[in-house]
Amino acid sequence: MPVENYPLITGALPERRLSDFVQFLPELEAAIENGQIANARYVKSREALSRIIETVWVETVRKPYSSNREYIQAASEQEQDILSDLSNAPQTNTIARILRVTATLPDTEAGDTIRAITAELEAVLNLIKDAKSIAVKRTAAPAAPSMREIYQAPAASGSAVAQVLEELTSITAQARDSLIGSLSSRHEGMLSTFLKAADSKLMEAGDNGKRFDIYTYCRNVARKHGRDQADPYLRRKLEMVVTSRYDSVSSRRIFRAKQDHKILIQEAAEVEADEICAQYIEKNIAKLASIIEGRGDFAEMKVLGRSVNPGAMEGRLRLLFAGEAGFEARSQAVMSFSQNGTPFMRYPLTFHDVCLTDGSVMSRPSEKRMNEVFVADAAEISPGSL
Incomplete structure (x- = not known):
């Protein structure tokens, strides 16, 4: 559509943003008609239009309605709740949800606008x-296949590593539901603790009761545990499922879980x-x-x-080779936490009861020694001994 078909957008833009809109909108439309656009040009156009959308949302939604204290105080409680879900400008992956939310707005000035x-x-x-689907990147070297792709290929069928892959895949299939449940419960706990803190105005003395939001909460949680930085993982998890609105009676923001927070938590888990x-x-395959x-x-x-517990899994395999050679491999997935409290996964693989071809026990079976001593042991086997 021509620029003239966007009167509300153009009417909300300052001169510089309007100039960008007039330039990049027709450019993307022409590219779609031609069937391709250079990726660098697409990225530049997308970034410019994203800034325009943010500016328009601030000028037409936040300032006059969702962040306007006077309008919020005069609005019904239903409209206040809906407007609290419209603080962020729409993006390609959120526009469908925002359209559903705006459809529930009453026929008020804010709703119509x-x-x-x-x-x-x-x-x-x-x-x-649409432009993203036709963006043409420079030809790059093909990415190396993952270990999983290599050993799932037909040519690797029945190989030793393919057998190990099959068992590891079976372990993860058994562990998946347990992991999802554990991650969901952890997320629900974060949400519940935050909402309780919000309801009781639980804040550090340094805030003097003047401010409470997700960032402040995360910072205060970090300080209680002797950490300097707020946990970005906790902040992301809360921002995903929490919404807020200004309450004129108490003169503070009311925080609550989004209506679809259970779905969001499940999907994230x-x-x-x-x-x-x-x-x-x-x-582990690598x-x-x-x-x-x-x-x-x-x-x-x-x-x-194999062992599958909430938030963890372990597999124990005995691999046998020529002669008396063999070892037990114990593979794990273990959740750990950084000094700032951010969770991350470790995947330790340890070796036990390692025997060489002649039956002797190999000491200190680290990964390095397995690749040096244990692997080299096979080369010492004479052809006649096999």
Whole structure:
């Protein structure tokens, strides 16, 4: 559509932003009609239009309505709750939800205006989304296949490493639901603790009761545990599921969980659990493959056991080679915490009961020694002894 079809957007923009809108909107439309756009040009256009959308949202939604104390005080409680969900400008991945929210606004000045401006912004965001699909990047070297891709390939079917991959995949499949439950419970706990703190105005003395928001809360939690920096993980988790509105009676912001917070928590936990499972497989296969393939005389694998607990998993394998050679591999996924309280996963792989070809026990079986001593042991086997 021509620029003239966006009267609310153009009417809200200062001269510089309006100049960008007049330049980049037709440029993206022409690119879509032609079927391609250079990726660098697409990125520049997307960033410019994103800044424009932010400016428009501030001028047409936040200032007059969602962040306007006078309007909020005069609005019904229903409208206040809805406006509290409209503090952030729409993006390509949030416009659908914002459209659903704006549809529930009553037929007030804010409701009519916000629905009209959101309709114009939706058209711009759809344009950005369509342009992304035709952006052409410079030809880059193909990414190296992951360990999982290599050993899931038909050519690797039945190989020693493929057998190990199958068992690790089975462990993660069994652990996934437990991980999701653990991560969801942790997220729910963060939300519950924050809302209790918000209701009781639980703040450090340094705030003097004047401010309470997610950032302040995260900073105060860090200080209580002797840390200087607020935990960004906690902040992201809370911003994902918390909304707020100004309450004219108490003259403070009221915080509450978003209506769809359970869905948001579940979806986030599923993504996080899948990443943990993928990393568990990738890191352990990478370490074991060099040993198995380095020796080249794999005989068989025995599953000694597996353990799946909330937030953790472990697999125990006995790998046997020519002669008396073999070892037990214990693979784990363990949640740890940084000094600022941010959780992260570790994937330790340890080796136990390592025997060389002649039956002698190998001492200090670190990963380095497994790749040096244990792998080199196979080369010492004479062809006639096999």
